[in-house]
Amino acid sequence: MPYAKIIGSGGYLPPRIVTNDELAAELATRQIETSDSWIVERTGIRQRHLADAGVSTSQLATRAAQAALDDAGVAAADLDLIIVATSTPDFVFPSTACLVQAKLGAKGGAAFDVQAVCSGFVYALSTADAFIRAGRARTALVIGAEVFSSILDWNDRSTCVLFGDGAGAVVLKASDEPGIMAAQLHADGSQMKILCAAGNVSHGEVVGDPFLRMDGQAVFKLAVTSLAKSAIDVCAEAGVSLADVDWLVPHQANVRIINFLGRRLGIPDEKIVVTVDRHANTSAASVPLAFDVARKDGRIKPGDTVMMQGVGGGFTWGSVLLRI
């Protein structure tokens, strides 16, 4: 049975950077108080990239996808599977993956979206791995992409300071060598209310609340416990010890969640990739963006063992353990 191996990666961030001070000044014009020190102390976030009005998820996704294809030396025409993880699709349908396929100039392979919010990339990666291992695809493109700013309530300081926009992508190829060694996906729908955007478009109108709502403290606690257990379980499945993990690439929601997780697993800071300070939480894009940064700057190298972890609305969480 072939393994799915990452042979290229790419990322794209919209060019407009908004620092905490700039965001605080903008919110102050509407009598909403926040500060760089509050945001940095509670989250580690210093800035975020925000898409301009009219820029869609498929546009960001296509830029990241093209970078990953170039990095892998793969032509779009050779893709037999495209999966986009997103909670901010361009349309109700067609899927963002179909839009990306057309923008890349590809045709004929399977293309669909995965909706698992901030766990979306890990869900999509595990799905592509299953396709490749089953022999149903040989070359796959997996993208996490979001214009999360479009579902934020910019009058709610407890959420709007936390998120950003962006896209990250990897190209997977069937290989005799690992590759993805193990993957675990989980959900607990009974916790849907602690992180949701519970609105919809129906009969031509927005029904319900289209903005992201969150119980920050409940999310914090569940994120740390679920990710810690998932890390232990995915290592056990692969027969790899936690000490053998060269790089942890966790979902980039909050540096305090990442620090707690590292301490609970005994993984030192030097082995943990952190981009939340520069990118904020880009939901499904956060893991592939962080992975691409660490791969391109030479930290993640061929032969390394990498654990990617996602956690978010649903409530969903999961881990993928792989060899580069």
Ligand SMILES: CC(C)(COP(=O)(O)OP(=O)(O)OC[C@H]1O[C@@H](n2cnc3c(N)ncnc32)[C@H](O)[C@@H]1OP(=O)(O)O)[C@@H](O)C(=O)NCCC(=O)NCCS
């Ligand atoms: C959101 C989070 C940073 C809030 O930190 P916290 O320590 O739990 O803070 P609280 O929600 O208890 O709020 C403390 C105070 O700060 C205030 N506050 C909230 N947002 C603020 C902001 N942006 N600026 C200034 N003050 C703010 C609150 O109103 C509250 O004030 P009060 O004590 O007068 O009522 C934290 O809960 C968290 O990181 N949770 C996880 C969120 C996450 O990662 N979500 C995505 C997962 S995919």
